[in-house]
Structure formats: C-alpha cells, structure tokens
Amino acid sequence: GENVEQHPSTLSVQEGDSAVIKCTYSDSASNYFPWYKQELGKRPQLIIDIRSNVGEKKDQRIAVTLNKTAKHFSLHITETQPEDSAVYFCADNNAGNMLTFGGGTRLMVKP
Amino acid sequence: DAGVTQSPTHLIKTRGQHVTLRCSPISGHKSVSWYQQVLGQGPQFIFQYYEKEERGRGNFPDRFSARQFPNYSSELNVNALLLGDSALYLCASSLGPQGVANYGYTFGSGTRLTVV
Numbered sequence: 087g088e089n090v091e092q093h094p095s096t097l098s099v100q101e102g103d104s105a106v107i108k109c110t111y112s113d114s115a116s117n118y119f120p121w122y123k124q125e126l127g128k129r130p131q132l133i134i135d136i137r138s139n140v141g142e143k144k145d146q147r148i149a150v151t152l153n154k155t156a157k158h159f160s161l162h163i164t165e166t167q168p169e170d171s172a173v174y175f176c177a178d179n180n181a182g183n184m185l186t187f188g189g190g191t192r193l194m195v196k197p
Numbered sequence: 198d199a200g201v202t203q204s205p206t207h208l209i210k211t212r213g214q215h216v217t218l219r220c221s222p223i224s225g226h227k228s229v230s231w232y233q234q235v236l237g238q239g240p241q242f243i244f245q246y247y248e249k250e251e252r253g254r255g256n257f258p259d260r261f262s263a264r265q266f267p268n269y270s271s272e273l274n275v276n277a278l279l280l281g282d283s284a285l286y287l288c289a290s291s292l293g294p295q296g297v298a299n300y301g302y303t304f305g306s307g308t309r310l311t312v313v
Contacts, residue, residue, distance in 0.1 A: 087256070090239075092239075117298060118297065118298035120297075120301060120302075128306065129287065129304040129305060129306045129307060130240065130287070130304050131304070132301050132302070132303075135301060137298070175239050175240070177239075179297050179298050181253075182245065182252060182253045182294070183228055183230060183245045183247070183252060183253060183291065183294060183297045184230070184242045184245060184253050184255070184297075185240075185242065185297060185302070186242070187239030187240050187241070188239055189238060189239050190237075190238065190239050
C-alpha cells in the first residue's frame with residue numbers, strides 16, 4: 087500500500103527563523119497533498135494543500151512545494167511564531183477518499 | 198453552523214468489551230471517514246462511508262465495523278477490545294465520495310478510547 091515518510095520527527099527553531107518539513111510518497115498516482123496542524127489535544131486542521139498540477143503554493147507565511155518526479159513535497163514556514171508550535175502532518179490521496187498520513191513532525195518555536 | 202461532532206469525547210473500556218463511537222458530519226456533507234490515531238503517530242484510515250455504503254476500508258481486522266444512517270451520521274463499532282486499540286478515533290466529513298481531493302476533510306475533535 088501507499089507509504090508516506092516524514093522528516094524530521096522533531097524540529098526546534100528560534101522565533102523568527104524558518105522551518106522546513108519534508109515528506110516523500112510512494113504511489114505515483116497520488117494527486118493531492120494536504121498538510122495538517124494538530125495542537126495538543128485538538129483535532130487536525132488543514133493549513134495548506136497542493137494538487138499534482140501545481141509545483142508551489144503560498145499562503146502568507148506558509149508555502150508548500152511539490153516535486154512529482156522525485157515524489158516529495160515540503161512545508162515551509164517563515165518568520166515562525168510561538169503559536170506555530172504544534173505537530174504537523176503531511177498526507178497524500180492516491181485513491182478514493184482516503185488520506186495516507188506521515189508520522190508527524192513536532193515543531194517547537196522557542197521565544 | 199455546527200462542525201463535525203463526535204461522542205463521547207473520552208471513554209475507558211476493559212479488554213474484551215465492545216465500544217460504539219458516534220459521529221455527525223457537517224450539515225450537507227454526505228461522506229464520513231474514520232481514522233485511528235495512536236499516540237505519537239499519524240492518523241490511519243479505517244473506513245469511508247458515502248450514502249450509507251462502504252466506499253473504502255483500511256487494513257484493520259474484522260473486529261472493526263461501521264455504518265452510516267440516512268441522516269449521514271455514522272457509528273464505528275469495535276468488538277473484543279485489545280490494549281492496542283487505545284487511541285484517538287477521528288471522524289472526518291467531506292462533501293462527496295471523492296471529496297477529500299476537491300474540498301478537503303473537516304475532522305471532528307475525536308473520541309479518546311483507553312482500553313485497560
């Protein structure tokens with residue numbers, strides 16, 4: 087079945103620095119790549135997504151890039167703030183209505 | 198406008214027991230998907246239902262079953278509970294059967310199940 091690998095598992099940055107989280111996937115049929123933010127004890131919330139016909143998408147301080155040839159996609163957060171601290175999950179959709187999630191990255195932004 | 202609601206929020210069960218978890222999707226959403234999130238891991242797909250029919254099943258044993266009602270709410274049932282079933286169970290609703298790629302999911306806050 088589909089496999090999504092996510093790195094790093096933990097990431098600590100100073101406030102104002104950038105953070106980059108990377109994911110690789112295995113199924114070349116994957117065509118939708120969302121990123122979710124999950125704060126402690128809360129539901130995963132969609133923060134940005136990208137489809138396979140687009141190479142990059144930005145939304146204020148957040149951007150996602152996709153390299154279909156290499157089968158990897160990345161989340162970039164610039165000017166990090168303490169409220170960005172959370173667990174971030176990448177995922178992909180290769181069939182039906184199912185998402186396959188990566189293992190998560192715990193981002194800690196130190197003030 | 199209410200979001201995805203799940204009940205109960207927390208539950209403690211004993212090994213071997215049965216549990217039923219409930220989910221009400223966003224009004225107008227006809228697809229409900231269930232995910233299991235073990236502590237420290239990403240969510241894993243269990244089932245998808247659309248218009249009361251099972252549209253997808255993940256790699257879970259037959260102890261796990263689900264159904265969807267005419268009002269699009271859904272139940273997840275787990276029989277013969279094991280310690281390893283302890284997890285956060287998330288329900289996600291979307292507009293249609295292929296909705297996740299077109300509209301994304303909205304997750305509920307989940308039911309935290311602890312099996313002792």
